[in-house]
Amino acid sequence: MKQILDLHIHSKYSRACSGQLTLENIDAACRVKGIDVIATGDFTYPQWFEAIKNELEEINGGGLYQRRNAISCVPIGEQDKNLNAKYCVPTKFILSTEVALIYKDGGPHARRIHLVIMAPNIEAAGKLNNYLDKNFNIRSDGRPILGMSAPDLVKTCLDIHPQFLIYPAHIWTPWFSVFGSKSGFDKMEECFREQTKNIYAYETGLSSDPEMNWRLSALDNLTLLSNSDAHSLANLGRECNVFDLNDFSYQEIYGIIKNKDLKKIVKTIEFYPEEGMYHYDGHLTCGISFMPSETKKHKGICPVCKKPLTIGVLNRVEELADRPSDIIPKKSYPFVKLVELDKIIAEALGVKSRSSTKVKAEYDKLIKNFGPELFILMDLPLDKLAGRTLPLIAEGIKRVREGKLAIKPGFDGQYGEIKIFTTAEKLQGKTQKPLF
Ligand SMILES: [Zn+2]
Ligand SMILES: [Zn+2]
Known part of the structure; x- marks a missing residue:
């Protein structure tokens, strides 16, 4: 099972x-x-x-x-x-x-x-x-x-x-x-x-x-x-x-x-x-976030404080890797990438905090109607959501499944920022109502 x-x-x-x-x-x-x-x-x-x-x-x-x-x-x-x-x-x-x-x-x-x-x-x-x-x-x-x-x-x-x-x-x-x-x-x-x-x-x-x-x-x-x-x-x-x-x-x-x-x-x-909090390199207090190639250009030194940057995970993987990025090893298994449901709802509602009461109410409603969060995120046929939640939330789940989102990478202890929708989409979404 x-x-x-x-x-x-x-x-x-x-x-x-x-x-x-x-x-x-x-x-x-x-x-x-x-x-x-x-x-x-x-x-x-x-x-x-x-x-x-x-x-x-x-x-x-x-x-x-x-x-x-x-x-x-x-x-x-x-x-x-x-x-x-x-x-x-x-x-x-x-x-x-x-x-x-x-x-x-x-x-x-x-x-x-x-x-x-x-x-x-x-x-x-x-x-x-x-x-x-x-x-x-x-x-x-x-x-x-x-x-x-x-x-x-x-x-x-x-x-x-x-x-x-x-x-x-x-x-x-x-x-x-x-x-x-x-x-x-x-x-x-x-x-x-x-x-x-x-x-x-x-x-x-x-x-x-x-x-x-x-x-x-x-x-x-x-x-x-x-x-x-x-x-x-x-x-x-x-x-x-x-x-x-x-x-x-x-x-x-x-x-x-x-x-x-x-x-x-x-x-x-x-x-x-x-x-994740350490994907890119950088200095949080200096406001510096670098992808590995930029870090290389700066020889690993922060241009603001002149001290060594905190080298993140992407850079460190590059450093230790012994094969290119398109290799799928024989003994490997599949994976899916997800964004938590309350974050998708918050994005769709244009609310900052994933723990706000508005987000919680919608989250609870979805769980009550459709089952556990991981089931909704991975397996629920999305047509079932039609008319049962805001179209933007269903669309958000779809985009997360398809990897169609923008993320400002995390660095030096700060989480990355996820953007699933454009501002225009969010404004439009606010005027949409569920159909039931
Ligand atoms: Zn630990
Ligand atoms: Zn610095």
Whole structure:
């Protein structure tokens, strides 16, 4: 059965994360979004781990969990019995956390690497937590900073349980990733050393898409994963994975990722990479945003402050790539790029904030009538929307599917800006009314 998995998110206990990120809210939000399997996030954080143990129960002893008494249906999808059935299925949780490693390994700079850790069950996660709590500070942030090297972390996890799954997070972001321009490496082997053989996957991050990653032959044998790294409910599933699952266990998901099982990986769901915070190079405070060729012209130096620019993901991919941009590797799988439904609605309504009440009302109406957000964005036949929403919203979904939109790329920590419609179209759209 096709299932949508988002394997890296955060809880309310991580820095700069929404207080709304409780297990109950995450479960409900995933049903609205159409996410079937969600990361718990932050399992190393003591209070969150307590909540996981108290509020979740294991499904058939298989290492996936659901909320206790979670059978109650989320009251949406009244129009369609099949959809209602979907909302009544509790979201499955998989134990997952992100850690920040900061350490010296002989290079000129300190290394700063973020890794995702997935745990096979609560017992194994508890053992890892105990070890980390004795040796490091895991009590000040849901995403703890550990003063240990990447190979040491991998070994520590695997000594506790051979089916921990460890992989580098958002591998291209400049400051905190394995290939980051500021504190990373040029090769996986340089980072993971003798443990490289135990790394089976990597996460693309928002600012890169599969095509960009395909340019590195060194990544061919690893499983490309896309996760939301959400810090709020609204961002859950903004990137995720579609797997074909049969027995809904940790074991099954672990096996698919470890073996890069192309029969089971259906596709990934992607952010438009230009929208990511580090797609281009630049300096936010100096108002400088450069594409890689402009950075080259300026020799990597900011023309305003004369300091080195923050080199973004596109540039860094160019630097490490060993093949051209039109290559599709043999062992690859499809992907789609999406823009979240509330952003499309906000664009169509000419409203700035995706969280405004006007946008929320239209969003809720669409979910109630047609089903989960990811279904609407990817699969809903658009003629069904005729007369049921503003024509501009239906047109927006169509353009997102077709990639017909303009994006001012993000840089130096600022998200890119999406433009689906021209100003004239928006003005015209304001005078249109739904037909029912
Ligand atoms: Zn991170
Ligand atoms: Zn500058």
